[in-house]
Amino acid sequence: MIRGLIFDLDNTLVDSGLDFDAMRREMGLPAGLAILEAIDRLPRAEAGRCREILHRRELEGAARATLLPGAAELLADLRRRGLHLAIATRNSKQVTEATLERLGIEVELVLTRDCGPIKPDPWPVLHACQCWGVQPGEVAVVGDYRFDIECGRAAGAKTVLLTHDASPHEHPNREGADLVLSSLADYPRLLAWVAEQ
Ligand SMILES: [Mg+2]
Structure with missing residues (x-):
């Protein structure tokens, strides 16, 4: 789950x-x-x-910065379902907070490069799990880059890769992600997958 x-x-x-x-x-x-x-x-x-x-x-x-298609709808839906939500980014605290505020994105936990070890290190995922009192196997990491997937896999989390328009060679073996989507515009598939786990 x-x-x-x-x-x-x-x-x-x-x-x-x-x-x-x-x-x-x-x-x-x-x-x-x-x-x-x-x-x-x-x-x-x-x-x-x-x-x-x-x-x-x-x-x-x-x-x-602009919100990508599907992002706001997905976050709202996940929030309604009572799921914990975090952002883990290699960006700085100042820039991340400015972006989130400007776009009206709210999540429980925001982990930036000013907080601790950065992706691909598993720390952001392990830290979020500790904050939430859940096991790494009970969370999913969603990202567009191999560092996102490596971080999630190293922590023992489930992983979702967004490929956008990348050619297949950019993501060999789809980085070993559990689910691959082209983008969050496809968020109903992500919601269905979350419900199945
Ligand atoms: Mg990225």
């Missing part, structure tokens, strides 16, 4: 128009690297410059 859901934010619930490839180019980082981890490995001055670029671009994203 699913008693709680933990959602990724960017490109799952909201579209912030963040272009990570453009960010890496501006920072001088190689394509494909995970940005936060790459910044942590830079010399201090260089890391500071990159964090400023990241912060500026994330704030710009928060200011233009």
